Structures are given as structure tokens and as C-alpha cells.
Amino acid sequence: MASNYFSFKILSRDKKTKAKTGVINTPHGKINTPAFVPVGTAATIKSLTPEEIKNCGIEVFIVNTYHMIFRPGVETVKKGDGLHGFMNWKFPLMTDSGGFQAFSLGEYGPRNVSDKSENMVKITDQGIEFKSAWDGKKIFFGPHESILAQHKLGADLIMAFDECTFYPIKKSYAKRAMQRTHDWAKTCLQVKKQLNNKQTLYGIIQGSVFEDLRRNSANFFAGKPFEGFAVGSVANSREPRKKVFQVLDWTLPILLPVNKPIHFLGIGEVEDIFIAIEKGIDSFDCVIPTRLARMGWIFTKSAGLKNKFRFDITKSRYHSLKSPPDRSCRCYTCTNFTKSYLNHLFRCRELLGYRLATIHNLYFYANLMSQIRTAIENGEFLKLKQEWLKV
């Protein structure tokens, strides 16, 4: 175990925006920010080895606590020397609290708009009762359980247990969920202290799409001894796109003066990354590059904003094209294979197709973040943003 624990240093600030570069130091090495954090749900970035992940330029990824609880079980991971040893990933890691699964695994039912919980996921002031996605067994999961599980998993950066809300939502319910999240946050801090835990704990700001609630939540977390902040329940609950960034406008002015790293949960599209960095965000996690890779979507700058910077390699028009997936890319995939070959692999559902597309997309995201960092350092963030987002 390395001796240097967490620190966050801001290295440069853009003069015209809130964009900044920095370094998060962890016991497993540093993370350059702004950073993109890919998702390795089940203790793997699907289809890639740790070496391949690293070679894409990825410095950190996030594993899902909820999934580890059921398979293989946190004790098993702990016996395997924590996630780092279990996966043989020697670099920084993040874990999610498990709270998000109340949203992602629950039925999109009545709870959307009412205060009543009538789902297979039952939420109380104590925590969340989950019905296992694998065998239907019910388990209870609260702030205490979440921190304890994340403690055993041993990631460098961990998340406070929160309630991720649906949209649309009644304000009364959003307020209640936020208050619960605050109560749970306090419990998380207590449990962490009791465990003499040295992991870096992020508090998660909630409050849905309501300005006063979000400000309330940001103020609450700004005054608590969390090492970092995360903004939750924004991009994945069907909130109108406009609201997603309004939430940052409401909360970041409160959080930024505290000089702690700020993570934007679930954010992902290229355009969204530029907008969020401009407002002061330091890191993001998102399934987009990896999940879409398995669906045959290849990211390229040349596809442009209107195509969300990607194209579908499975289309018949790529059947015989001998050019690389992305001409301007220097990743392993693009320097060794053609569009035609990837098209073939996807049509045959060959495993290598998923792997090569994932490698490319992660490289694309890591490279994008690197370009953004350099631009911020050179005072050219807005220039780079405009170059990418021009229509």
C-alpha cells in the first residue's frame, strides 16, 4: 500500500471559464483532471485486460458496488486483495455507492410522480431494500452497508450512499429524497471514521430539478468533510437536457470555492463533457463509450456534433471500406484494422469486434480529455470547444 493518500491540486485555470486542470493523487497513482472515468460494472471493462485499458490512456475506472455484493460478494473480493488485487488493476479506482441501482433496477412505476413506493425496490429512511436482479432474494442496503462494502472493495475513490430520483418527480418527494441523502451522508462520514477508513469519499448532491433544493444540497455538502463532491440524478433520469446543466449553474458556484474535486455522475456525450468542464467539473463517468462500442458505434471527431461524434460500423456501407475506423486516430484498432474488417466482425458477432471497438472508443475519450487538458493549460479551451462543437 502506497503511503501517499488523497490530495487534489489545481494546476491551471482557464481565464474565461471555470475550466481547470488538476491532479488527484491516490494510493494507486495520479489522475489527471478533467478525467473521463469509464464504467467497469462487474469488475471489468467488458472484454479488455487491465493492460489494454491502460494503453487506451485511461487512468481510473469505476466498479459497481451493488454488482459486487451479489457477484462475487464483497468478502470474496476482499480475500482477493480488494478490487485492485482481484482485477489486477494497479491504478486508481472508484466505486459507486449502490444507490443508483434503486433507480436503474426499479420499475419505472408510480414512484415517478408520487410519494409512494410501490416497487420491487423499496426505499425507506433507513435505506433501500433491493430485490436481487439474479435470484430475487431481498437484501437491505443503507449508508452503513454501502461504506462497509466499499471499504472492503478498497477503491481509492468512493461514493456516499444516496437516493437517485426519477423524473418527472414531485417536489415534495425530491425534497424528501434529498433530506434522506443528507442524513445518509452524515452516517457515511461516521461509519468511515469508525472504520478508520482512508478512502476518498465523495458526497453526492441531490435535489432533482429544483433550484432551491439543489442549492440547499450543495450548501450542505460544501460544509461537510467530504474529500470530493459528485452531482447526481441528472443525466439519466429523463430530465430535460436544459435542466441537466442548470443544475450545475445552481450548485457549482457553491461547491467550487471549496477547492475539492467535483464529479458529474453519468455524464458522457462529447458535447456534455465540454459544457460541464466549462462550468467547473473535474471528472465524469459514463457507459457511453463502452456500451455503444458493443453495439458497433465508433467515435470519431469527423462524424461531427450532429451525429454525436460517432457512426455505426455495422451498416452495410462499410462492408468493403479499407480505411481505418478513424483516420486521425492512433489507437491499436485504427492503426491495425479497417472499417471493412470491423464491419465483418460485428456482422458475425465475433468477440474481437467488441474488443476493438471498445479499445478505440476508450482511446477516443482519453485522447479527448488529454486534448482538453492541454487546451486549458494553453488558454485555448474555448477555441477547442468551438472547433469541436461547430455545426
Add this chain to the structure above:
RNA sequence: GGGCUCGUGGUGUAGCGGUUAACAUGUCGCCCUGUCGAGGCGAAGAUCGCCGGUUCGAAUCCGGUCGGGCCCG
């Protein structure tokens, strides 16, 4: 020369007397933002080789014909 089989959307098949002919794949389109996801949804596409007959009704039964395959001489 004789016998047996098969012929259904681009491709491979199911249906073997009765609603708008089913499925897979392919084509085209849409979707995916703290991963239930090595996907999901949708559209187009066949007058069931051809001709005739039986029947209220035939892709389905019968006869002929053309084409493919197999077997016996």
C-alpha cells in the same frame, strides 16, 4: 429409362386444407448518459417454381410441367 425427394421474402428455413403465410439472418431507420445490456424497438420485403384440377376454401391434396438433389438400371 424407372423410382424417391425438394422447390415459400436477398439468403436459410417453418407451416403441410381454413383468420392479414411464421422464424432466423440480411437490408433500412430509431434508441442507449452513476451498465439488467457481447443490445432494444420499428419498417420494408414473398401473389408459397409454373400450368391445370379437386374443394365453400390450397403454400398445403391430385395431375402435368420446369428446375435442383439422391437412388436403381
